[in-house]
Amino acid sequence: xxxxxxxxxxxxxxxxxxxxxxxxxxxxxxxxxxxxxxxxxxxxxxxxxxxxxxxxxxxxxxxxxxxxxxxxxxxxxxxxxxxxxxxxxxxxxxxxxxxxxxxxxxxxxxxxxxxxxxxxxxxxxxxxxxxxxxxxxxxxxxxxxxxxxxxxxxxxxxxxxxxxxxxxxxxxxxxxxxxxxxxxxxxxxxxxxxxxxxxxxxxxxxxxxxxxxxxxxxxxxxxxxxxxxxxxxxxxxxxxxxxxxxxxxxxxxxxxxxxxxxxxxxxxxxxxxxxxxxxxxxxxxxxxxxxxxxxxxxxxxxxxxxxxxxxxxxxxxxxxxxxxxxxxxxxxxxxxxxxxxxxxxxxxxxxxxxxxxxxxxxxxxxxxxxxxxxxxxxxxxxxxxxxxxxxxxxxxxxxxxxxxxxxxxxxxxxxxxxxxxxxxxxxxxxxxxxxxxx
Amino acid sequence: xxxxxxxxxxxxxxxxxxxxxxxxxxxxxxxxxxxxxxxxxxxxxxxxxxxxxxxxxxxxxxxxxxxxxxxxxxxxxxxxxxxxxxxxxxxxxxxxxxxxxxxxxxxxxxxxxxxxxxxxxxxxxxxxxxxxxxxxxxxxxxxxxxxxxxxxxxxxxxxxxxxxxxxxxxxxxxxxxxxxxxxxxxxxxxxxxxxxxxxxxxxxxxxxxxxxxxxxxxxxxxxxxxxxxxxxxxxxxxxxxxxxxxxxxxxxxxxxxxxxxxxxxxxxxxxxxxxxxxxxxxxxxxxxxxxxxxxxxxxxxxxxxxxxxxxxxxxxxxxxxxxxxxxxxxxxxxxxxxxxxxxxxxxxxxxxxxxxxxxxxxxxxxxxxxxxxxxxxxxxxxxxxxxxxxxxxxxxxxxxxxxxxxxxxxxxxxxxxxxxxxxxxxxxxxxxxxxxxx
Numbered sequence: 001x002x003x004x005x006x007x008x009x010x011x012x013x014x015x016x017x018x019x020x021x022x023x024x025x026x027x028x029x030x031x032x033x034x035x036x037x038x039x040x041x042x043x044x045x046x047x048x049x050x051x052x053x054x055x056x057x058x059x060x061x062x063x064x065x066x067x068x069x070x071x072x073x074x075x076x077x078x079x080x081x082x083x084x085x086x087x088x089x090x091x092x093x094x095x096x097x098x099x100x101x102x103x104x105x106x107x108x109x110x111x112x113x114x115x116x117x118x119x120x121x122x123x124x125x126x127x128x129x130x131x132x133x134x135x136x137x138x139x140x141x142x143x144x145x146x147x148x149x150x151x152x153x154x155x156x157x158x159x160x161x162x163x164x165x166x167x168x169x170x171x172x173x174x175x176x177x178x179x180x181x182x183x184x185x186x187x188x189x190x191x192x193x194x195x196x197x198x199x200x201x202x203x204x205x206x207x208x209x210x211x212x213x214x215x216x217x218x219x220x221x222x223x224x225x226x227x228x229x230x231x232x233x234x235x236x237x238x239x240x241x242x243x244x245x246x247x248x249x250x251x252x253x254x255x256x257x258x259x260x261x262x263x264x265x266x267x268x269x270x271x272x273x274x275x276x277x278x279x280x281x282x283x284x285x286x287x288x289x290x291x292x293x294x295x296x297x298x299x300x301x302x303x304x305x306x307x308x309x310x311x312x313x314x315x316x317x318x319x320x321x322x323x324x325x326x327x328x329x330x331x332x333x334x335x336x337x338x339x340x341x342x343x344x345x346x347x348x349x350x351x352x353x354x355x356x357x358x359x360x361x362x363x364x365x366x367x368x369x370x371x372x373x374x375x376x377x378x379x380x381x382x383x384x385x386x387x388x389x390x391x392x393x394x395x396x397x398x399x400x401x402x403x404x405x406x407x408x409x410x411x412x413x414x415x416x417x418x419x420x421x422x423x424x425x426x427x428x429x430x431x432x433x434x435x436x437x438x
Numbered sequence: 439x440x441x442x443x444x445x446x447x448x449x450x451x452x453x454x455x456x457x458x459x460x461x462x463x464x465x466x467x468x469x470x471x472x473x474x475x476x477x478x479x480x481x482x483x484x485x486x487x488x489x490x491x492x493x494x495x496x497x498x499x500x501x502x503x504x505x506x507x508x509x510x511x512x513x514x515x516x517x518x519x520x521x522x523x524x525x526x527x528x529x530x531x532x533x534x535x536x537x538x539x540x541x542x543x544x545x546x547x548x549x550x551x552x553x554x555x556x557x558x559x560x561x562x563x564x565x566x567x568x569x570x571x572x573x574x575x576x577x578x579x580x581x582x583x584x585x586x587x588x589x590x591x592x593x594x595x596x597x598x599x600x601x602x603x604x605x606x607x608x609x610x611x612x613x614x615x616x617x618x619x620x621x622x623x624x625x626x627x628x629x630x631x632x633x634x635x636x637x638x639x640x641x642x643x644x645x646x647x648x649x650x651x652x653x654x655x656x657x658x659x660x661x662x663x664x665x666x667x668x669x670x671x672x673x674x675x676x677x678x679x680x681x682x683x684x685x686x687x688x689x690x691x692x693x694x695x696x697x698x699x700x701x702x703x704x705x706x707x708x709x710x711x712x713x714x715x716x717x718x719x720x721x722x723x724x725x726x727x728x729x730x731x732x733x734x735x736x737x738x739x740x741x742x743x744x745x746x747x748x749x750x751x752x753x754x755x756x757x758x759x760x761x762x763x764x765x766x767x768x769x770x771x772x773x774x775x776x777x778x779x780x781x782x783x784x785x786x787x788x789x790x791x792x793x794x795x796x797x798x799x800x801x802x803x804x805x806x807x808x809x810x811x812x813x814x815x816x817x818x819x820x821x822x823x824x825x826x827x828x829x830x831x832x833x834x835x836x837x838x839x840x841x842x843x844x845x846x847x848x849x850x851x852x853x854x855x856x857x858x859x860x861x862x863x864x865x866x867x868x869x870x871x872x873x874x875x876x
Contacts, residue, residue: 012707013705013707013708014681014705014707015655015705015707015708016707018563018621018622018655019562019563019711020561020562020563020564020565020568020587021565022561022565023561023562023563023711023715026562026711026714026715026718027714028710028714050516050517051516053512053515053516054512056515058507058511061507061511061515062507065503065507069496069499069500069503073496073499074491074492075696076696077491077494077499077694077695077696077697078488078489078491078694078695078696079488079690079695079696080696112550112698112720112723112724113720113721115719115720115721116719116720119718119719119720123458123460123461123586124457124458124461124464125456125457125458125461126458127458127459127460130458141718141721144717144718145718145719147718148561148715148718149458183456184456217453217456243452252517256515256516257515257516257517257725258513258514258515258516258517258518258724258725258726259515259724259726260550260720260722260723260724260727267451267452267453269450269451269452269453269454270451270453272466273457273461273464276464276465276466277461277464277586279582280464280557280579280582280583280585280586281553281554281557281583281719282550282551282553282554282557282698283551283553283579284698285550285698286550286696286697286698286724286727287695287696288694288696288697288727288730289698289724289726289727292726
């Protein structure tokens, strides 16, 4: 039907009534457009989680590529096993051994980044309305997957030593009294994204015991464990309990995310179903990517390279902490001992999401805390990433952020009590940048 | 509880009551173990769908790898856009133009093989019990994905010219009278897997009109369209209707499956949701794989290389047809004009699944027809793949198959009427080999 005034009619989605119920969980973040602006080179982005892959010596990758083509080109170009290349699965055991895990390669499933493992585990276990427990705050990409399968996510109090066992116990008891079905606890025990905290060694057996008592599976997501700045992290939850934990690992932070290779280590019966789910989803992970990583692990001093990364990220964390001390002494934040992130508490009157457009105008970006809660929390928090920008740019970025916060505070002081700047009502939209907008 | 007789207790899955309802759709094929045996080198496998990647000149790949590392190493190693690398999406438009498709790169989503596009589309559209229409027979990997989201698949009569329009219309009318919800028609219009048939040019507008009339989306899966042996295939369904078709393409058959790069071209509103679903599932497709393919398309004579592949597969098809004529003249089969597969009709008394163990004993493997039906059909059919073995091995394989069929027929003749060899009851298990067991 043409519009008599000649205006172009708005084209609605003709398939709107065809989508599955779960598709309603997929909605674009309202700040997505803002992050697109923030990816411009003049903006210092403290928003994304991109590793600093330039620290990786290019010749190590070239050697691996060359050897793959020379030694096993036709295999690299072909379909492979749905579970992953056996040789790589053996090498993954060596990587996990660094965190105390002993396992069989039969129970390792290689995935397209550990994000796909998250997706497959959620697909296997979650019926609409099922509950997933997670830290408060939690990883935005997990919140997205869980929502896409219509899970209901419940956050558990988390402090500077990670998940609080008493809070976990109380949450479980309360939900059970409400006859809710809790399927698993999702946790990032080391240098957590976004809070930067590590679950203490003392709490680990306690968390395991609580879940065992209540028959709750644990999904342990550990992309950052090897990136410690001081002492190594405590043994993985999986190293203490092989029947109750699905462990997720990744080469994205210790090598490079561009190959998209991660893995799940699962109890045997679950592993069988995971492989079938993986085959349904993608037939098999990339043979080429897997063999390149396998050659890299065979030829390169990969432990030494991870030490190099530790040094790079430690320097950047230090630069960020110093700049925060200098420019934003009135705020508080955690001091992470590894990983990529610092979690900042803002004064109650500041809203991190409402402040973001002003920040981008001042050429600095961060991720609002609301991105990391499924329940509207996090408005007075923000996540700062120190992984990607240089120390110099980190200092510039924090200086700009201080200007933004000062301006916002001045504005609020000016209009205090007038009601003009009332905070908007909370909503649940996920507001993290796409992975490449760092 | 220990077993008093000292026997090792059978370990049951302690998480059995935790799985989602959809997980019941994931079960291992009963002939999976058999295909593992069939992957031994002494077995001529006519079962899998592995392309013959050795026909690809290695130096073309090496040049692409070298240029990626030289020109854009840090980008290749990093996270990328969830929708895919823009330059590759532009090149995908050139590939699709060969089949008459005109589109915008904004509506292309790069995926981890076109299998992942199948998975994402199904996740977006299918609620449990929704109906998906498909050819009879249809692609085993699609049956697996559809089942994993609890779709109900209904096959539509298919003949040597593809889907039969009258049968499609009747099926839709019948299902609508039963108040069933039909979400989409899944079709492989060119050199269909497994039947080898191509939807005729005359039928294409008719299929589109029927779906439009009944408000049914079309999912057009086209991995083989460029691998024609004689004249080019008719224009893609998508080239005739851009609002009603989601088109899936792949580099797995025209270049190499080891990179796992495919794509979906979708109407704009659907594309937006597809990108969000893709980001939830894997964050982004492999930057490295995408850039290698993009460099290959930029530097190599990829159209000429596809012509080479056509020649290789035509020779193999001819070898298979000649061997069938010579050794199995009593059977009937289609003559495919492209692609990888020949579909064979067996005499009524032969069961292709029951016969498979004997075939593997005789060192030849095929895929039983039951793999390609969601409803227990296909017992008197089998699929033969001519893509991977050499012409010489194809002849050996068909000779062995003739021995198997002769032996099975003799056995049945001997016991005819005694009831000893009654066919087992039909079941719905999917019985295709994993992709690397070709």
